[in-house]
Amino acid sequence: MAVGTAVGWREGLDAGDLSSEALVRSAFDRIKRLDGQLCAILATDEDQSLRLARKADARLRAGERSPVLGLPIVIKDNLNWTGLPVSCGSRIQEGYRAPYNATVVERLIAAGAVPLAKANMDEFAMGSSGEYSAFKPTRNPWDTSLVPGGSSSGSVVAVSAGYAPFSLGSDTGGSVRLPAGFCGVTALRPTYGALSRYGLTAMASSLDQVGPIATTAADIALALQVMAGRDPMDSTSTDLPRQDGLVPLRPRNLKGLRIGLPTEYFADGLESGSRSLLEAALQVFADQGAEIRNVSLPHTRYAIDTYYLLCTSEVSSNLSRFDGVRYGHRAGAPSLPDMIAETRDQGLGPEVKRRILLGTFCLSKGYYDAFYQKAMKARTLIARDFERAFESVDILATPVSPGPAFPFGAKTNDPLAMYLADVFTVTAPLAGLPCLSMPAGLCGGLPVGIQLIGPAFSDVMLLETAHAFQSLTSHHLETPPLSA
Numbered sequence: 001m002a003v004g005t006a007v008g009w010r011e012g013l014d015a016g017d018l019s020s021e022a023l024v025r026s027a028f029d030r031i032k033r034l035d036g037q038l039c040a041i042l043a044t045d046e047d048q049s050l051r052l053a054r055k056a057d058a059r060l061r062a063g064e065r066s067p068v069l070g071l072p073i074v075i076k077d078n079l080n081w082t083g084l085p086v087s088c089g090s091r092i093q094e095g096y097r098a099p100y101n102a103t104v105v106e107r108l109i110a111a112g113a114v115p116l117a118k119a120n121m122d123e124f125a126m127g128s129s130g131e132y133s134a135f136k137p138t139r140n141p142w143d144t145s146l147v148p149g150g151s152s153s154g155s156v157v158a159v160s161a162g163y164a165p166f167s168l169g170s171d172t173g174g175s176v177r178l179p180a181g182f183c184g185v186t187a188l189r190p191t192y193g194a195l196s197r198y199g200l201t202a203m204a205s206s207l208d209q210v211g212p213i214a215t216t217a218a219d220i221a222l223a224l225q226v227m228a229g230r231d232p233m234d235s236t237s238t239d240l241p242r243q244d245g246l247v248p249l250r251p252r253n254l255k256g257l258r259i260g261l262p263t264e265y266f267a268d269g270l271e272s273g274s275r276s277l278l279e280a281a282l283q284v285f286a287d288q289g290a291e292i293r294n295v296s297l298p299h300t301r302y303a304i305d306t307y308y309l310l311c312t313s314e315v316s317s318n319l320s321r322f323d324g325v326r327y328g329h330r331a332g333a334p335s336l337p338d339m340i341a342e343t344r345d346q347g348l349g350p351e352v353k354r355r356i357l358l359g360t361f362c363l364s365k366g367y368y369d370a371f372y373q374k375a376m377k378a379r380t381l382i383a384r385d386f387e388r389a390f391e392s393v394d395i396l397a398t399p400v401s402p403g404p405a406f407p408f409g410a411k412t413n414d415p416l417a418m419y420l421a422d423v424f425t426v427t428a429p430l431a432g433l434p435c436l437s438m439p440a441g442l443c444g445g446l447p448v449g450i451q452l453i454g455p456a457f458s459d460v461m462l463l464e465t466a467h468a469f470q471s472l473t474s475h476h477l478e479t480p481p482l483s484a
């Protein structure tokens with residue numbers, strides 16, 4: 001049994017039928033009961049959360065109304081929440097605590113949301129399964145022998161298992177959408193720049209975005225409304241058009257909506273059970289008068305290579321700051337170079353090391369043109385594919401992943417197999433486009449997601465379209481059979 005929707009709780013809080021303090025207390029009870037098994041949470045500060053909840057209750061009693069006032073939220077452990085650890089799922093950050101709030105966290109707290117916990121994640125957000133956390137792997141609430149997906153594993157499980165009505169993750173190449181698909185929740189990767197990255201530990205800066213996760217698109221809209229908008233602390237941030245249209249979110253009229261199916265995404269490699277669910281979901285749109293047509297994104301086949309060349313290049317640069325001098329863990333060693341090398345060797349896991357090595361190679365003299373430069377050119381071609389497609393359709397619909405959640409260990413011995421799990425989620429970020437994953441039904445008892453991709457800054461339209469689908473279906477209300 002999940003907590004229900006944020007919109008539902010919003011009404012209860014506004015009507016005085018619920019209190020934020022009671023919600024937060026029951027959330028902690030649930031975490032204590034379930035998280036020994038699910039391992040979604042890395043840190044909490046119950047006293048602070050309860051204090052914030054009581055403050056929200058006072059604001060509610062004084063008649064204040066705002067989208068997230070009094071609602072609990074779980075935060076991925078690469079986003080700063082002042083005073084709490086920001087481990088990024090890594091041992092190298094051991095002992096480091098956030099000195100300031102990320103802008104998105106600051107805005108949520110100012111609007112009265114109550115942060116509950118820091119969520120487990122793949123180390124430095126590198127991973128697709130949740131297995132690369134340096135501390136413990138998060139488990140899928142639908143079947144604990146399966147991965148929840150990554151890298152925002154804990155954030156997604158926190159919503160799926162009903163700890164909180166929403167959470168924040170980050171999405172560089174799929175990290176909110178892939179786990180949302182595996183765990184049956186809804187997640188948005190906003191247009192690049194729509195949410196500030198200030199206070200988000202950088203992985204690949206040209207791709208990183210904060211992504212809200214919730215049960216429904218309407219719930220996501222509540223959180224997005226208070227977080228979006230330009231932030232002077234992030235020069236890549238900008239205002240979100242139609243931000244006022246987020247609350248209350250209205251379902252988009254589907255009549256005449258032109259939905260493009262990229263043929264490249266529906267070729268071999270998509271499991272048949274997932275394909276049938278996608279077809280059924282598309283029929284829901286078609287029954288409402290949407291026009292479904294095939295489109296081509298011909299450079300899709302270069303997306304995984306392009307993403308992993310650019311991502312690792314940026315990783316090799318961004319992660320050089322974790323050197324034992326400024327943050328977290330420091331190894332004892334006779335000289336500064338030894339100390340740096342030892343700290344990084346002890347503190348970083350194998351996947352992070354692999355990416356730093358790959359990225360350093362891509363950027364090194366003699367290889368830069370062949371790898372980094374070429375990948376940048378491919379990125380432009382991929383972005384042009386989308387531009388062309390959006391000349392004839394309003395939105396694209398695709399699978400989120402080739403199949404449902406897989407067992408622990410299935411891909412950890414083969415990095416390439418793990419990278420291929422991202423085949424449907426890395427393209428839109430390369431073009432900076434907003435995209436969303438939402439439940440399309442169950443296959444063999446496991447959730448399968450459908451992805452919607454829109455033109456840049458169509459985030460509100462994307463949510464309205466998802467909301468229309470969720471008003472007509474109930475897949476998003478299915479909850480995992482948790483053993484208490």
Ligand code: GLN
Binds near residue numbers: 151175176
């Ligand atoms: N799975 C992808 C990767 O490992 C995406 C990660 C992310 O979006 N943070 O790079």
